[in-house]
Amino acid sequence: MAGKGFSISGELAEEGHRLLQRVYYEDTDFSGLVYHARYLHFLERGRTDYLRCLGVEQRELITADEEGLVFVVHRMEIDFKQPARMDDILTVLTRTEKAGGAKMVLSQEIRRDEVLLIAAKVIIAVINAKGRPRRLPDGLAKQMMIEV
Secondary structure, three states, X not given: OOOOOOOOOOEEEOOEEXXXXXXXXXXXXXXXXXXXXXHHHHHHHHHHHHHHHOOOOHHXXXXXXXXXXXXXXXXXXXXXXXXXXXXXXXXXXXXXXXXXXOEEEEEEEXXXXXXXXEEEEEEEEEEOOOOOEOOOOHHHHHHHOOOO
């Protein structure tokens, strides 16, 4: 049973959204280190649960209005600082740097305790259900910039 305050989706904190993830055998390569592409999975989980904690349900956005709204990764910059290993407990930190127009810019980090392992900048394009750019509604943009 989960303790008080526990959430499988992580938590909103002063520095942004915080999500804990354990490194499993399936996340590692032959050397026992996390395979570089697996970090994309951890980062995606962080972004998805960040939105969930902000009250944004992605599956509902596509039908929320006549145009539909979808978030897609447009660009990602990743700095690999140090490796993670099997059984490490990682903290995925996510925060919004910019939300408006037809894009959002998110800053993400993966840490083991206080050690920075990964630093990423993610540019999210906002598109409609037909795949065309659309503006992020003002209310949703403000929601993304929430201060804890």
